[in-house]
Amino acid sequence: MSDLKKAKQKPRRGAPRKSEPNARVRILKTATELFYRDGIQVTGVDTLAARTGVSKTSLYRTFESKDALIAAVLSGQDREYWAWWDRIIASAAANPRAQLKAILTAIGRHTGTSAYRGCPFINAAVELADTNHPGHARVVANKLELKRRLTDFCRQLGARNSARLGSRLAMLVNGAYATGPITGTSHIESDLVAAAFSIIENALHDDGAASG
Known part of the structure; x- marks a missing residue:
């Protein structure tokens, strides 16, 4: 390999050019990809620095620790997930049944893509055994928000105990x-939608019988 080619492949240190993202953006992008693909614990700071093209010193100036970087990655994934959710809901008809079906279908479809390697929040929960880890709070917040949004759908559909149904x-x-x-x-989209609405219909039927 020529010296010129080697020079071209060598990560460039220092401030990015005007058209390039700053170090924080680059580190977050790389960490998000590697944590999801390879795992949080397996991906070391040396690997992150090398793949991002920054020094370890620069990485630690941007994030005080790997734990802080993990929390920042999970926060970004949380924002992206709810932005995706809102886009799906906005594309459906303006009624809760259609919107719930749309998001359940999208979730089922997403799990069938070749790039899908599990829910990043469930994956993180498995890897971050310490409940005091700053990333753990991000995992809990995401799952509580999921329950809250599903509970809201159940309330709009007329469930008397919408919190219990949302939890299910x-x-x-x-x-x-x-x-x-x-x-x-192969059948996860249709099975997920069918199972969810079966649970909902049974709950609504029980509510009606109880009030009758």
Whole structure:
């Protein structure tokens, strides 16, 4: 390999050019990709620095620790997830049943893509055994927001105990996220939608019988 080619491949240190993202953006992008693809614990700071093209000193100036970087990655993934969710909801008809079906279908479809390697929040929960880790709070916040949004759908559909029903749906969705890559995804879209609405219809029927 020529010296010129080697020079071209060598990561460039220092401030980025005007058209390039800054170090924080580059570090976050690289960490998000590697944490999701390879795992949080397996991906070391040396690897992150080398792949990002920054020194370890620069990385630690930007994030005080790997734990802080993990928390920042999870926060970014959380924002992206709810932005994706909102886009799906906005594309559906303006009624809760259609919107719930749309998001469940999208979730099922997402778990069937070749790039899907599990829910990043469930993956992180497994890797971050310490509940005091700053990333753990981001995982909990994401799953609580999932339950809250599903509960709101149940309330709009007329469920008397919408919190209990929302909790059941959250368990179903998290189960799909966790088992999709393991057990296969050929029917996951239709099965997820059918299972969710079966749970909802049974709950609404029980509510009606109780009030009758």
